[in-house]
Amino acid sequence: MNLFPDSPLQLPDACLDLRPDWLEPATAERWLRQLLAETPWQQPRLRLYGRELTVPRLVAWYGDAGACYRYSGLTHQPLPWTPLLAQIRQRLQAAVGQPLNGVLLNYYRDGNDSMGWHSDDEAELGADPLIASLNLGGSRRFDLRRKGQARIEHSLLLTHGSLLVMAGPTQHYWQHQVAKTRRPCAPRLNLTFRLIRSTP
Template identity: 50%
Template sequence: MFDLFDDTPQPDVEWHPAWLAPERAAALFERIVAETPWRQERIRTPGGWVDQPRLTAWLGEPDAVYIYSGIRNVPQPWTPAVEELRDAVSALCGVRFNSVLLNRYRGGADSMGWHSDHEPELGSEPVIASVSLGATRRFDLRHNATGVTRSFQLAGGSLLVMRGQTQAQWRHRVPKEPAIGGERLNLTFRVVMPDLRRR
């Protein structure tokens, strides 16, 4: 994927731009929108409490409680469509994922700011598998030390797997893209290890 002779930093990622056939991706999009218990979370900002600019859901095994941005995510049960995706992603990655964060971007005004998934319960080198369905959105990775940025166009049916030191050395985001009108779903499958959570 990347130039082996390029000595600039590279994230440890696997990129499958057309992992799902278009028909299957479209069918899964419709099923997941209908089956998922979507929530509108609120987060604290310097200006006060605001709604997150997207809808979310957290599914998984009962003990896969996940805390980020001050939000305690208690897993809802796996839905049939998400369970199908989990099994396929787990087989490809060789990892038994026990949880997933779903983000529903209702249009180009919905977004995700710069962050890394480095919570203790994910371990020091988490494998995070990101499946996109629906509208194509840009995904940026920025290297912490150098500011080098890598961008991907995450189309419906694509799969991006982040491994190794990616979360420790890089931050990522989904920027606002006002010209985009369609909805996008993103499912990031993870392994939550409750014993590693800070007490």
């Protein structure tokens, strides 16, 4: 099942669609500069396996009133939509054909910032969540592996202005990560829009 019928990306038990040039370069550059400047970034601390760790990136959660999002033991209360984020949401809703009431912004300042292996399978996202991931700034590798396995089965390069949509059973069977890298890379901003179907 694919949202974009001509997508070359086919993985079993998944619905993944990548549009490398979804956003025109001038708009991508303008959105990146404005979002980096106006977002009140946070770097939460979380407890994982008995240890307290600092999240290895900067984050912000925006959404409709009541669209709280809980993951990794943290509950994020939504900031109100800014005019720019409301505009981006409207454009993405038209692209994916469903409402989206929250967005998690992740700011990867350099190659030391990362996102560990996980699935977006929190209960408040519903049975088959759709995650629309807009990428701005530096390119980073996005890895996928089967749940329960250690081997990376597929990797994508997420570039400036690209859109990756994960839907259907993807989160049931697959995990993804953005690993640390020693390669020089420009700062990257990732916006993952989703629909919160119930509050935690």
